[in-house]
Amino acid sequence: MQVFRTESDFPEQIQILGVGLLLPHGQNAVSVEAASARMSELSKKDKDGKLIVNEQGGWEPLTGKALTAAAKDWADRINGVEVATLKEEELRGSGVRQEFGPEDTLAAAEYYASQVNPVVTRTDPVSGKVVAEEATVEEAMDAEGTALAAADDEGGEG
């Protein structure tokens, strides 16, 4: 399967509007074939360069070698994007999206958090004490949850 992805040394995410999100360093590729339904650059045009509209009012996606050539031509013009061919076994767990949805944004957020390991300071809302410092998001949230549970217990006794 041919996919769009960021180049291995490209450090920033690229959002292809209406198509999907390419994460840094080649992560979270999107299928070229799926993208062809949404990208004018991957659709058939007449001799004047105008898009051909089918009976349903949609664009006619390119196929075969024409699609490959158009995809590579587009990727060459967009800094950081490349067309890669992945085998079936490489697809599993590679983050390739053959269908697009709102979870693309979540995937980007999860990847970003996993890479950045943000410095987080959490304060117990009851005691005002710092319960986690320079922790991961998960650690900080766990600590906060423990503190809240303790506060609930104390409230029950009172």
Add this chain to the structure above:
Amino acid sequence: MGTIARGFGITDDAVAGGTDFDTLPTGTGGNLKDVPDATIWWPVTGGNVDATLATLSREDEVRGRRPAVSPMPFRSDPALTVPVNAYRSVMEKLLKKTLGGADTVTGTAPAARVHTIAALGFGSVALPAFHAQIIRDDLNYKVAGCSVNRLTMNFPLDNFGTLEFEAFGLYQEPMNDALPTPTLTGITDPLLLRDAKAYFDPTTSPAAPGAVTGTVIPDIQGVEITWTNNLTRKPYAGRNISTRVIGTPALSRKLWYPTQNKLGAAQDVTFALTFGNTSMAQELARDYGQIQKVVIDLVGPPMATTPVANELVRITIYNAMWTGGGADDLSARDDITTRVEGGAFYSEADALDVKFEVVNNIGTALT
């Protein structure tokens, strides 16, 4: 039936100073000339294209009847003005296009990289240019060979930092081209005043991202900087004349476009700081023309670098002098703050005069 499609993007123009009408390839599909589609799209907050049309009037001709004679189309000096929130990836691109000089990159992966962007000096008259595309539903405008005349960076108290640039083009045309697929690259969180620090005459101000030492100005509530290149539009006889046969009955009409947007021999860099309180020291600095070194750090979100570093834009003005402004007027009830305005002038201490450093995780020089 109209379509909804909106966006603004640019693509680098390989010709320094911009590709003019005569040099652009012949157009297809009704276009007079072909201008490349944008490849870098920004989440702008507005934008307009002004053809800056000039017509020649014939209304003082005596023709023996009362109606005035229609004017003749003459020249067009395309310009566009676009506001956008201060994303680091947008700001670094605009700084490169505005200053025009070489980008010196230091640092090695996986650490952050530091880009020091210099301004063009004498001996160079052409800024790095770009083609712009502004899509307003069915209106797909392309402006070729744009050079930035003015870049205003404004970091207010209560909102995102904003950038607004005015660019002069060499040719503009509403195109028949199919709408391209926009891509947003490196758009994370905008820079804003909340995360900024500013210093007067810091004890040390090493190259970014080294920490500046010295007394932080404690009550900054606003920063504005405007860089103006003072471009001059230069149409030359017999060059860059577009002709279009238009209307019924058909009329052959011409527009004359500039051949270059010539860089001004002098640039203007002005800036203003807003303090939350009155300041005797800055009143005296204004009155007596004190020279101060000003360093402003604009800090962005963390990056996936080792060690983890934050996006940063550091602005250093080596020779800053106030030329106006001051404390607010006396008031019974209103808060009294201070807004001083000044310029960044020729510095004997540093050849860069004004230095912009950008910390990101990109190893290649900015274009």
